[in-house]
Amino acid sequence: MIRARVLGAGVAGLCVAAELAGRGCDVTVFDPSPRPGPHGCSWWAGGMLAPFCEGETADEPVVRLGRQAADWWARQGVTVTRQGTIVLTLNRDRRELDRFARRVPQHARLDAAGLAALEPDLDGRFDRALHVAGEAHLDPRGALAHLRDRLEQDGVTFVTETGDAQGLTFDCRGLAARDHLPDLRGVKGEMAVLRSRDIHLNRPVRLLHPRFPLYVVPRADGLFMLGATQIESDNRKPGVRSVLELLSAAYALHPAFGEAELVEIGADARPAFPDNLPRISRQGDTIHVNGLFRHGFLLAPALAQMAVGMACDDIKPEFWHED
Template identity: 80%
Template sequence: MRATVLGAGVAGLCVATDLAARGCDVTVFDPAPRPGPHGCSWWAGGMLAPFCEGETAEEPVVRLGQEAADWWERQGVAVQRRGTIVLTFGRDRRELDRFARRTDGHVQVDADGLAALEPDLGGRFERALHVAAEAHLDPRAALIHLRDRLEKAGVAFAAEPGRVEGLTFDCRGLAARDALKDLRGVKGEMAVLRAPDIRLNRPIRLLHPRFSLYVVPRGDGLFMLGATQIESNDRRRSVRSALELLSAAYALHPAFGEAELVEIGADARPAFPDNLPRLSRRGDTIHVNGLFRHGFLLAPALARMAAEAACDGTRPEFWHEDHC
């Protein structure tokens, strides 16, 4: 089967990977020559944390997100399987209890247990949750790896849509609002710090009644801080969000106050009103969109479903009739 994929973000690259694995002749169209800051996927945290996402996400996110770490490893991406630590300050201890009630897959650890997992946080928190089955990856390295792997497998990449043959898989994110009218943007902002005096082994989620912070180690003393969630298509970086992220990091560990501010970024993630992804078909086009804040977590499952719908004629989960 011939297939055309529109968009080379995480959704498009995952769809192209699953189609190529089935022997399809795939061409990917994207205006940019390589993955980079122009794409929403570039600014992701890379946490493969389905159980933590269950605090606010619906059941399919938790269930299907558990496929992600294995899928990324099968593609040759380096996946760190060290779990997630969830913390809160003593005055906000009810937030940790609430999080524990709303999620699964965790065990409670006391101050000594936390110090054994994360020595640099020893003595700073009375208790925490350890979600051992979760993982994380470097999203930028993952995007570049998938792109290179597809090119080596014979998948063609082009900047401008040429002659389209077979099915088209529209994975353009917010750019697909010309066809998906109820698609909206949810702004996320992040920062990258270099703090060589701090060592963290796994992502840390710091809960707060007003906003939460996650810190993801990227290696070589780099840490990604994220992320705000604002109902907006605006991609501008705000002073307020930067202050919140940096203040929360400093509260997590004072050594972050001496860190080098490497980068601040923002982008708008595509989401539907229910914050769940959708697969839908119009003629010879299958739309794959609405990954919200779960791009690297749900793109593998969504790509599998899209390939099954196209090649096997199945009616997958997340199939949406409004655009058929």
């Protein structure tokens, strides 16, 4: 039996642990915090499994490999909502919608009636939109908690101290791994959570804007996650300007958000390499799995399968990087 340890219990570390446990390995996960929480970058994710929309700016592997994510999370017992994504623009930004449509061909065009049929609470607010049907979303915090609990039930050990353990190690520590991966950089993402009983959405909505694009992801109990900021910074504190732009864009999407309860504001720095693609590399007995950028829940399953496949089957992974 292969014995392995995983450093980090964010989305990358938990996915690697799940793949190892699925192969019958003896797995220990080391993380300074006993449970998923705001200390981890994954806590602040949007949870959109939207490979086609991400393909507007991301490279081809993000689209191809990201298409596997919804099925992987569903197999872990996580609730995955498969209602697609709505993409909108304000009237003055119509060119943004046309540009997006050219770059993301996996869409259906909607007129006002078609949009109202999918999202009744947006009736009368927009006269055209795109529906990217082959996408999904999940609640990232619920997914992290569920996967951790399931791994414990499957015999994976979680500890808060690394100790002096030796042997096969998967380092999934995000930016904390810059002691071994010096070309990692931080990309700050900011988010807000609102609660409103006056609006209901069935699926994530992306509001395109040339300066501050917005996505709104519905969650349970009237909650909505707002996000989209992408700032080259290691700073983990929300900025006033970015948060104001998020809230203003949400109000432009629907005035009901102006009366919503502001539940939470948060930020974190996501680990990224210069090309914004993840990497798998090896230094002795340590396999580094890192650089998920803004695609944590979307690409972590595929990256975990590659890393474990390399360790167990000696298969060179697609995202292999020679240090």
